[in-house]
Amino acid sequence: xxxxxxxxxxxxxxxxxxxxxxxxxxxxxxxxxxxxxxxxxxxxxxxxxxxxxxxxxxxxxxxxxxxxxxxxxxxxxxxxxxxxxxxxxxxxxxxxxxxxxxxxxxxxxxxxxxxxxxxxxxxxxxxxxxxxxxxxxxxxxxxxxxxxxxxxxxxxxxxxxxxxxxxxxxxxxxxxxxxxxxxxxxxxxxxxxxxxxxxxxxxxxxxxxxxxxxxxxxxxxxxxxxxxxxxxxxxxxxxxxxxxxx
Amino acid sequence: xxxxxxxxxxxxxxxxxxxxxxxxxxxxxxxxxxxxxxxxxxxxxxxxxxxxxxxxxxxxxxxxxxxxxxxxxxxxxxxxxxxxxxxxxxxxxxxxxxxxxxxxxxxxxxxxxxxxxxxxxxxxxxxxxxxxxxxxxxxxxxxxxxxxxxxxxxxxxxxxxxxxxxxxxxxxxxxxxxxxxxxxxxxxxxxxxxxxxxxxxxxxxxxxxxxxxxxxxxxxxxxxxxxxxxxxxxxxxxxxxxxxxx
Amino acid sequence: xxxxxxxxxxxxxxxxxxxxxxxxxxxxxxxxxxxxxxxxxxxxxxxxxxxxxxxxxxxxxxxxxxxxxxxxxxxxxxxxxxxxxxxxxxxxxxxxxxxxxxxxxxxxxxxxxxxxxxxxxxxxxxxxxxxxxxxxxxxxxxxxxxxxxxxxxxxxxxxxxxxxxxxxxxxxxxxxxxxxxxxxxxxxxxxxxxxxxxxxxxxxxxxxxxxxxxxxxxxxxxxxxxxxxxxxxxxxxxxxxxxxxx
Amino acid sequence: xxxxxxxxxxxxxxxxxxxxxxxxxxxxxxxxxxxxxxxxxxxxxxxxxxxxxxxxxxxxxxxxxxxxxxxxxxxxxxxxxxxxxxxxxxxxxxxxxxxxxxxxxxxxxxxxxxxxxxxxxxxxxxxxxxxxxxxxxxxxxxxxxxxxxxxxxxxxxxxxxxxxxxxxxxxxxxxxxxxxxxxxxxxxxxxxxxxxxxxxxxxxxxxxxxxxxxxxxxxxxxxxxxxxxxxxxxxxxxxxxxxxxx
Numbered sequence: 016x017x018x019x020x021x022x023x024x025x026x027x028x029x030x031x032x033x034x035x036x037x038x039x040x041x042x043x044x045x046x047x048x049x050x051x052x053x054x055x056x057x058x059x060x061x062x063x064x065x066x067x068x069x070x071x072x073x074x075x076x077x078x079x080x081x082x083x084x085x086x087x088x089x090x091x092x093x094x095x096x097x098x099x100x101x102x103x104x105x106x107x108x109x110x111x112x113x114x115x116x117x118x119x120x121x122x123x124x125x126x127x128x129x130x131x132x133x134x135x136x137x138x139x140x141x142x143x144x145x146x147x148x149x150x151x152x153x154x155x156x157x158x159x160x161x162x163x164x165x166x167x168x169x170x171x172x173x174x175x176x177x178x179x180x181x182x183x184x185x186x187x188x189x190x191x192x193x194x195x196x197x198x199x200x201x202x203x204x205x206x207x208x209x210x211x212x213x214x215x216x217x218x219x220x221x222x223x224x225x226x227x228x229x230x231x232x233x234x235x236x237x238x239x240x241x242x243x244x245x246x247x248x249x250x251x252x253x254x255x256x257x258x259x260x261x
Numbered sequence: 262x263x264x265x266x267x268x269x270x271x272x273x274x275x276x277x278x279x280x281x282x283x284x285x286x287x288x289x290x291x292x293x294x295x296x297x298x299x300x301x302x303x304x305x306x307x308x309x310x311x312x313x314x315x316x317x318x319x320x321x322x323x324x325x326x327x328x329x330x331x332x333x334x335x336x337x338x339x340x341x342x343x344x345x346x347x348x349x350x351x352x353x354x355x356x357x358x359x360x361x362x363x364x365x366x367x368x369x370x371x372x373x374x375x376x377x378x379x380x381x382x383x384x385x386x387x388x389x390x391x392x393x394x395x396x397x398x399x400x401x402x403x404x405x406x407x408x409x410x411x412x413x414x415x416x417x418x419x420x421x422x423x424x425x426x427x428x429x430x431x432x433x434x435x436x437x438x439x440x441x442x443x444x445x446x447x448x449x450x451x452x453x454x455x456x457x458x459x460x461x462x463x464x465x466x467x468x469x470x471x472x473x474x475x476x477x478x479x480x481x482x483x484x485x486x487x488x489x490x491x492x493x494x495x496x497x498x499x500x501x502x503x504x505x506x507x
Numbered sequence: 508x509x510x511x512x513x514x515x516x517x518x519x520x521x522x523x524x525x526x527x528x529x530x531x532x533x534x535x536x537x538x539x540x541x542x543x544x545x546x547x548x549x550x551x552x553x554x555x556x557x558x559x560x561x562x563x564x565x566x567x568x569x570x571x572x573x574x575x576x577x578x579x580x581x582x583x584x585x586x587x588x589x590x591x592x593x594x595x596x597x598x599x600x601x602x603x604x605x606x607x608x609x610x611x612x613x614x615x616x617x618x619x620x621x622x623x624x625x626x627x628x629x630x631x632x633x634x635x636x637x638x639x640x641x642x643x644x645x646x647x648x649x650x651x652x653x654x655x656x657x658x659x660x661x662x663x664x665x666x667x668x669x670x671x672x673x674x675x676x677x678x679x680x681x682x683x684x685x686x687x688x689x690x691x692x693x694x695x696x697x698x699x700x701x702x703x704x705x706x707x708x709x710x711x712x713x714x715x716x717x718x719x720x721x722x723x724x725x726x727x728x729x730x731x732x733x734x735x736x737x738x739x740x741x742x743x744x745x746x747x748x749x750x751x752x753x
Numbered sequence: 754x755x756x757x758x759x760x761x762x763x764x765x766x767x768x769x770x771x772x773x774x775x776x777x778x779x780x781x782x783x784x785x786x787x788x789x790x791x792x793x794x795x796x797x798x799x800x801x802x803x804x805x806x807x808x809x810x811x812x813x814x815x816x817x818x819x820x821x822x823x824x825x826x827x828x829x830x831x832x833x834x835x836x837x838x839x840x841x842x843x844x845x846x847x848x849x850x851x852x853x854x855x856x857x858x859x860x861x862x863x864x865x866x867x868x869x870x871x872x873x874x875x876x877x878x879x880x881x882x883x884x885x886x887x888x889x890x891x892x893x894x895x896x897x898x899x900x901x902x903x904x905x906x907x908x909x910x911x912x913x914x915x916x917x918x919x920x921x922x923x924x925x926x927x928x929x930x931x932x933x934x935x936x937x938x939x940x941x942x943x944x945x946x947x948x949x950x951x952x953x954x955x956x957x958x959x960x961x962x963x964x965x966x967x968x969x970x971x972x973x974x975x976x977x978x979x980x981x982x983x984x985x986x987x988x989x990x991x992x993x994x995x996x997x998x999x
Contacts, residue, residue, distance in 0.1 A: 108378055108422070110644060121493065130376040130449050132354055134491040142503045145746070147911045147932050152602060152697040152733035161912070170499075173885045173924060174899070176354070176450055176491045178424070181673070186911060186924060186932045190747075191499025194885050194924045194932050203376050204422055205644040241644035245380040245422040247367065253416075253437025254637070255682070257388045356890060391992070393665045393686050398848060398943040398979035407666070419639045419678060420653070427919070432665060432678060432686045436993075440639050440678045440686050451890040487890035500883070501928070600870055600914070613985065622868040622941050624846055626983040634995045662991075668846070668942055668983040670916070683991025695868050696914055737872040737914040739859065745908075745929025749880045 020238045022061040023081040024050040025073065027088040029066065030216040037216045045087055045214070045221050052227045059234060066091055071099050078102060083112035083234045086119045087214060100124050108204030109244050112237025114230065117214030120171070125210070128203050134176040135195070139215065141167035142190040146197055146212075146225075150184050154236045155198065155209065155229060163225040169215035171195050177210070187212060198229070200236075204245065207237040266305050266484045269327040270296040271319065273334040274311040276462040283462045291333055291460070291467050298473045305480060312337055317345050324348060329358035329480045332365045333460060346370050354450025355490050358483025360476065363460030366417070371456070374449050380422040381441070385461065387413035388436040392443055392471075396430050400482040401444065401455065401475060409471040415461035417441050423456070433458060444475070446482075450491065453483040512730040514553040515573040516542040517565065519580040521558065522708040529708045537579055537706070537713050544719045551726060558583055563591050570594060575604035575726045578611045579706060592616050600696025601736050604729025606722065609706030612663070617702070620695050626668040627687070631707065633659035634682040638689055638717075642676050646728040647690065647701065647721060655717040661707035663687045669702070679704060690721070692728075696737065699729040758976045760799040761819040762788040763811065765826040767804070768954040775954045783825055783952070783959050790965045797972060804829055809837050816840060821850035821972045824857045825952060838862050846942030847982050850975025852968065855952030858909070863948070866941050872914040873933070877953065879905035880928040884935055884963075888922050892974040893936065893947065893967060901963040907953035909933045915948070925950060936967070938974075942983060945975040 026046035030037040041048055046063035053061035064072025066088070078084075084103065088095065100123040107113050107128055115125045120133040144165045148156045172193035178201065185198030197212035211229055213220040220226050272292035276283040287294055292309035299307035310318025312334070324330075330349065334341065346369040353359050353374055361371045366379040390411045394402045418439035424447065431444030443458035457475055459466040466472050518538035522529040533540055538555035545553035556564025558580070570576075576595065580587065592615040599605050599620055607617045612625040636657045640648045664685035670693065677690030689704035703721055705712040712718050764784035768775040779786055784801035791799035802810025804826070816822075822841065826833065838861040845851050845866055853863045858871040882903045886894045910931035916939065923936030935950035949967055951958040958964050 104376075127373075128376045130350075130374045132450060132491050134493050136494050136496040138496045138499060140499065140503055142499065145930060149912050151735060151912065152731075154732065170496070172496060173887050174491070174889065175887075178447075178449055179427070179920065181425070182917065183921070186934075188926060188930055188932045189499075190501060190503045192501040192883060192926055193496070193499075194926045196924075201424075203424055204378060239644075240646065243643060245378050245420070247380050248382050250382040250384045250416070250418060250439070253384060253386065253388065253435075253439075255436060255438040257386055257436045391684060395665050395667075397666065397981060398977075400978065419641050420643065421641075425674065428671065429675070432688075434680060434684055434686045438637060438680055440680045442678075485890075486892065489889060596868075619865075620868045622842075622866045624942060624983050626985050628986050628988040630988045630991060632991065632995055634991065662988070664988060666983070670939075670941060671919070673917070681991075682993060682995045684993040685988070685991075693916075695916055696870060737870050737912070739872050740874050742874040742876045742908070742910060742931070745876060745878065745880065745927075745931075747928060747930040749878055749928045 020059050020234060021080055021082045022053050022059055022085065022234050023077060024053070024061055024063045024085045025065070025087065026063065027066045027091050029091055030089065040219045041221070048221045049085065049230065053231060053234060056231050059231070066094060071095060073099050073103060075102065078106045078111070081106070081111060082239050083114060083237045085114040085116060085230065085234070086122055086124060087116045088122045089118040089216065092122050095123050097123070100127055104128055107206035107208070110205035110239035110242040112206060112234065112239065113208045114233045114237060115208065115210045117212060120210065128208060129178055129201065131178055132176045135174070136172040136193070138170040138191060140191065141218065142170055144168040144213070145188040146185045147188065149186060150182060153182065153184055155184050155200070155232045157232050158228055159225060165213060165218070165220055165223060167218050168213055168220060171212055205239070205241050205243055209233040209237055266480060267326055267328045268299050268305055268307040268480050269323060269330050270299070270307055270309045271330060271332045272309065272311050273337050274313065275337055276335065286465045287467070294467045295331060295476065299477060299480065302477050305477070312340060317341060319345050319349060321348065324352045324357070327352070327357060328485050329360060329483045331360040331362060331476065331480070332368060332370060333362045334368045335364040335462065338368050341369050343369070346373055350374055353452035353454065356451035356485040356488040358452060358480065358485065359454045360479045360483060361454065361456045363458060366456065374454060375424055375447065377424055378422045381420070382418040382439070384416040384437060386437065387464065388416055390414040390459070391434040392431045393434065395432060396428060399428065399430055401430050401446070401478045403478050404474055405471060411459060411464070411466055411469060413464050414459055414466060417458055451485070451487050451489055455479040455483055512551050512726060513572055513574045514545050514551055514577065514726050515569060516545070516553055516555045516577045517557070517579065518555065519558045519583050521583055522581065532711045533713070540713045541577060541722060545723060545726060548723050551723070558586060563587060565591050565595060567594065570598045570603070573598070573603060574731055575606060575729045577606040577608060577722065577726070578614055578616060579608045580614045581610040581708065584614050587615050589615070592619055596620055599698035599700065602697035602731035602734040604698060604726065604731065605700045606725045606729055607700065607702045609704060612702065620700060621670055621693065623670055624668045627666070628664040628685070630662040630683060632683065633710065634662055636660040636705070637680040638677045639680065641678060642674060645674065645676055647676050647692070647724045649724050650720055651717060657705060657710070657712055657715060659710050660705055660712060663704055697731070697733050697735055701725040701729055758797050758972060759818055759820045760791050760797055760823065760972055761815060762791070762799055762801045762823050763803070763825065764801065765804050765829050767829055768827065778957045779959070786959045787823065787968060791969060791972060794969050797969070804832060809833060811837050811841060813840065816844045816849070819844070819849060820977050821852060821975045823852040823854060823968065823972070824860055824862060825854045826860045827856040827954065830860050833861050835861070838865055842866055845944035845946065848943035848977035848980040850944060850972065850977065851946045852971045852975060853946065853948045855950060858948065866946060867916055867939065869916055870914045873912070874910040874931070876908040876929060878929065879956065880908055882906040882951070883926040884923045885926065887924060888920060891920065891922055893922050893938070893970045895970050896966055897963060903951060903956070903958055903961060905956050906951055906958060909950055943977070943979050943981055947971040947975055
C-alpha cells in the first residue's frame with residue numbers, strides 16, 4: 016500500500032486579507048489553492064497553517080505529523096517567532112522535506128537552513144518568465160517538457176546568494192534580460208530542500224498547471240526517507256583494541 | 262608587495278584557566294600558540310580574541326579588520342551572544358574566511374553558517390589518529406605528504422552531520438576503529454569555511470608542526486577574494502524592452 | 508504494478524576458471540552468486556554476461572533491455588573491446604545505471620564515464636575492513652546500521668583518483684591503517700553510477716549479506732528514471748522575436 | 754619572483770583558411786589573437802598549436818612544458834588523433850589546466866575528461882548574449898561587473914549534457930529566449946577545467962575585451978597547483994600491525 020505523504024502548506028496569509036487584487040486571485044488564500052491541488056493528487060494529504068494561528072499553526076504536534084512543509088512568506092518574515100523557526104529547522108534536519116516558494120528566499124527558515132542571505136535582484140513589471148528544464152530525469156521535472164512559461168511574474172535575478180545547489184533543476188529566462196536559478200535542490204541533515212521561484216501574490220502562478228505540477232513533484236521528492244534525530248553521542252568503547260595511553 | 266592576511270584567533274579560553282593539565286600544555290592559552298605561530302609566517306598577522314572580553318573581543322571594528330577568523334570553543338558555546346554570532350555570520354557572507362577547529366563543530370557560528378547540527382560520535386581515550394591527504398594539489402595540504410599522524414587525540418567519528426563538503430581534504434583513521442571527514446571546505450556567500458578536526462585541550466595538537474601547517478595553509482586559502490555585502494536590490498529598469506502588461 | 512528492474516551482471520570470469528582457490532568460493536563464478544541473489548529480490552530480474560561471450564555478452568539487444576549493469580573485472584580490462592565500452596558508455600548517458608564493483612575501478616568503462624584514472628593504493632593481506640555509513644537516509648544504505656564489517660578484504664586506500672562524488676555513502680576503515688571512500692555516487696548524462704569497494708576474488712565478500720544488500724539497494728537506486736539520448740539539435744526558430752542582424 | 758604560466762593555445766584552424774568571412778575577423782587565425790592577448794599579460798607566456806601540424810602541435814615535449822591548454826575546434830573534432838587526446842587527457846589528470854572554448858563542447862578531449870556527450874541546443878542567428886556573473890569573488894570573474902554582453906553570438910542552449918559543475922560562474926541570457934551555463938568549472942585528477950561559451954568563428958568574440966579577460970583569468974585560475982602522475986601503487990607493509998590471516 017502506498018505510503019501517504021502528509022504535507023503542511025504554510026502561508027503568511029496577509030496579502031490576501033489586505034489587498035483586493037490579491038484576493039481576486041486567491042479568495043481563500045494561496046494555501047487553499049496549493050493544499051487543494053495537493054489533496055487531489057494520489058498519495059498526498061495536505062493541510063494548511065498560517066502566520067496568525069497560535070504558534071503559526073506549527074505546533075510540535077503538527078510538525079511531528081508533517082512529512083513535507085511548503086513555505087510562502089513575504090512581508091512578515093520578521094514576525095515568525097525564532098522558536099518556531101528553530102523547531103522547523105530541527106524537523107528538517109530530522110528528515111522533513113521543505114519546499115520554499117518565491118519570496119520565501121528571505122524567510123528565516125530558508126536562511127537558517129542554508130546559512131546564506133538569500134539576497135537577489137528583483138523587478139516587478141509582470142514580464143514573461145521561461146523555465147528551462149535542466150534535468151529531464153529528475154523526479155521534480157516529471158511530466159514537464161523542455162521548458163514552460165508564465166506570461167507574467169516578478170523577476171528574480173542573479174546573483175542569488177545561496178550555497179551551490181546539489182542539483183540545479185531550472186534556470187529561468189526573463190523578457191527583461193535576466194536569468195535565475197529558479198529550481199534548486201539541497202540536502203541538510205536528513206532533510207531535502209527545494210526552492211522554486213514563482214508565486215508573486217499579484218499573479219495567478221499557483222493556478223498554473225506546470226507550477227502546480229512542479230510543487231507536487233517536489234513534495235513527493237522531498238518526502239522523508241528517514242526520520243532520525245542526530246545528537247552527539249559518546250562511543251565509549253572502541254571497536255578495536257587500543258593500547259593504553261603512555 | 263604581498264598583501265597581509267589579518268587573522269583573528271578566537272578562543273573560549275576557559276579550560277586553560279580551570280585545568281592544571283591544560284595549562285601545562287597551553288600556559289597562555291591555545292590562542293597564544295596559534296597566533297604566535299601564524300605571526301611567524303610570512304604574509305600573516307594574527308591577534309587573539311577571547312570569550313570573556315567585551316563583545317567576546319569581536320567588535321565591529323575588529324571584524325572589519327579581520328580577513329580570517331579561527332574559532333575554538335567547547336564548554337561555553339551557549340555563552341557566545343547571538344548578536345555576535347550574527348555579526349560574525351554576516352562578515353563570513355561578506356567574504357571573511359572562517360577556520361573552525363575541533364570542538365567548534367558545535368559552536369553557534371559553525372551551525373549557523375552551515376545550517377546543520379554538527380553532531381558526531383566521540384570518544385576520548387587518547388588514541389592514534391592518522392590524517393589521509395585526499396587532495397595533494399589543494400592549497401590546504403601544501404607541504405604535507407600522503408598522511409600525517411597524531412599519537413593521541415580525541416576521536417570524532419562518523420556520521421558527522423554536515424552538508425556535503427565542496428572539497429573533502431582529509432579523512433582520518435583512528436586506532437579504535439573509526440573514520441572521520443577531518444578536513445572539509447565549503448563556501449557560503451563570499452566567504453570560505455574550513456573545518457579541521459584536531460585540538461582537544463588535553464593533547465598538544467596545536468604544537469604539532471603538521472597541524473600548524475594545515476592551519477596556516479587554511480588561513481591563506483580562506484583569505485577573502487572579495488569583500489562585498491549582498492542585499493536584495495530592485496533592478497527597476499529592465500535591460501531589454503518589455504511589452505506593457507495586458 | 509511494480510516495474511521490474513532488469514539487471515545485467517557482468518563478470519570478467521577469468522579467476523574462477525584459472526584458480527582453484529577462487530573456484531572454491533565462487534564455483535560458478537561471482538556473477539552466478541550476484542545474479543542469483545538479485546533474482547531472489549522482489550522487483551529485480553538479473554542475467555549474467557561475461558568477457559568471453561561474443562561481444563562480451565553486451566550486444567545492442569542486451570543493453571537495450573538492461574536497466575542496470577553491474578561490472579566486475581580485474582586482469583583483463585584491456586581485453587574489453589573499445590567498441591563495447593563505447594556502447595555501454597552511451598547507454599549509461601541515456602539513463603542506464605552502472606554499479607562498479609571492486610577492481611572495476613580500473614575498468615575502461617569506469618574510467619571512461621568518470622574521466623579520471625581510478626588509481627589508488629592497495630595491499631592484499633586479508634585485513635579487516637569496516638564500512639561506516641555516512642548517509643543513513645540514502646536508499647543505498649537502507650537496512651544497514653551505523654557500520655558493517657568484513658573480516659578480510661583487500662585494502663584499497665586513498666588517494667583514490669576520482670571526481671568528487673555527488674554523494675559519499677561509505678568510508679572504510681582498515682586494520683592496517685588506511686581509509687577509503689568505499690561507496691560513491693555520481694550522475695552522468697541521465698545515468699547513475701555507484702562504486703562499491705568490496706569483492707576481491709579470494710574473499711567471499713559476495714556471499715556477505717551486507718555486501719549483497721548494498722548491491723541490491725544500489726541496483727534499485729541506479730534504475731533509470733528516464734531513457735533518453737541527448738544529441739546536439741538545432742533550435743532553428745527563436746522563441747522570442749530577435750531583431751535582424753545589423 | 755612571479756612564476757610564469759606557460760599556455761598553449763590550440764586551434765583547429767580550418768575555418769580561417771576556407772572562409773573569407775572568418776579570415777576577415779581572424780586573418781592569422783583565432784589562436785593568433787588569443788595567444789597575442791595572453792602574451793601581453795603579466796606572468797603569462799603563450800604559444801599556438803594547430804591541427805595540421807605534426808601531432809597537432811601537441812608533442813610530448815610541448816605538453817610537458819604546457820601549464821594550461823586552451824582548445825578551440827569545430828568541424829574537425831574527428832580528425833584529432835585518439836593518441837593525442839589520450840596524451841592531453843593524461844596531462845590534465847597530472848595537473849595541467851584545460852580551457853575549452855565554444856564548440857570545443859563536442860571535442861574529444863572535453864568529452865573524454867568529463868565523461869558526458871556535451872550535447873546542447875543551438876541556433877545561429879547572431880542574437881544578443883548577456884553573461885550574468887554568479888561568482889563575483891571567483892578568480893575567473895576578476896575585473897568584470899554584474900554582467901557583460903556580446904551583441905551577436907551563436908546561441909547555445911540548455912539542456913547542456915555535462916556533469917554538474919563544481920562551480921557555475923556564468924549563466925547566459927539570449928535574446929531568442931534561451932539560457933545556458935556558459936562558464937563552468939570542474940576538477941579532474943589534479944587538473945582544472947573551464948568551459949566558456951563564446952567564440953563562434955563568424956563573430957569577433959575573441960576580440961572582445963570581456964571575453965579576453967575571462968580567458969586570461971581562466972588561464973591563471975587553471976594553472977597547475979601540482980604536477981603529479983597518479984598510478985596504482987602497492988602499499989605492501991601496513992602502517993599498523995595486522996593479525997595474521999586465520
